[in-house]
Amino acid sequence: MMSRYLNSFFIAFALYSSAFGVILYQSTTDNFSDQQTTNENVSRVCFSVINEQTPIVKEEVKLEKKVEKKIVKKEVLQTPNPIAKATREVIKKEEPKPTPKEEVKEVVQKETKAVPKQKMQKVVSTAVAESENAEMLKAKQDKFLSHLVEKINSNKSYPNMARRRVIEGNVEMKFHLLADGSVEHIKLISGRHIFKESAVEAIAKSFPVEVDKTLFSFPKELKITIAYILK
Incomplete structure (x- = not known):
């Protein structure tokens, strides 16, 4: 420079x-003036x-300095710290979980389920036996009552007043059966009152009867319907 x-x-x-020098010799020669021009x-x-050359050199120097400053800033901004944090988080997530506890629970559940099955089988068997016994008892009770109704109908008599008036109908009666086969508390529940005396006499004549003490809890209240039809 x-x-x-x-x-x-x-x-x-x-x-x-x-x-x-040209100015000094201007007065002497005209040709020398041409050289002066x-x-x-x-x-x-x-x-x-x-x-023109001096500003070009200054511009080149400024451009070189700007480029060097940009390169230095980019190198300083590079920091590898976030990568280390990310790796630490990944390591925390990949912790092993204990599995033997689940297997123990499954075994306990299977053992506990096996016990209720046995109990259920016993309950079902007892329920079936009870239902069978109940059905058999119901059949015996129905048979006893059907025979009793037949006996009462055979002992009934048609009232003369109802026969003269041609009155027909059904009466519902109730009474208490005792353990010794006797009867008490005979009453009319519904029906024509003209048939009451005949119905009470028919029931009273039908007792005592032989009765199985396992059929009912005594005294047993029974209800029957007696039909009065003219022939």
């Missing part, structure tokens, strides 16, 4: 000195060239 400025200084000094033109061209 210093060499360029020195060269320009010497060139300018030479030009000024030549110009001064050419020299002035040359000097102007040189000055213009020197002024």
Whole structure:
């Protein structure tokens, strides 16, 4: 840089000195004036060239400095710390879980389920036996009552007043059967009152009867229907 400025200084000094010499000899020769003009033109061209070169050098230096600053900033921003944090989080998630506890629960559940099955089988068997016994008892009770109704119907008599008036109908009666086969508390529940005396006598004549003490809990209240139909 210093060499360029020195060269320009010497060139300018030479030009000024030549110009001064031309002015001194201007009065003597006209041809020398022509040379002076050419020299002035040359000097102007040189000055213009020197002024154009100096700003170009400054612009190049500024551009180089900006590029170097950008490169340094990018290198400083690179930090590997987040990668280490991510790896720590992944390691925490991959912790082994204990499995033997689930197997123990399954075994306990299977053993506990086996016990209720046995109990259920016993309950079902007892329920079946009870239902069978209940059905058999119901059949015996129905058979006893059907025989009793037949016996009462065979002992009934048609009232004369109802026969003369041609009155027919059904009466519902209730009474208590005792454990010894006797009867008490004979009453009319519903039906024509004209048939009451005949129905009470028919029931009273039908007892005592033989009765199985396992059929009922005594005294047993029974209800029957007696039909009165003219033939």
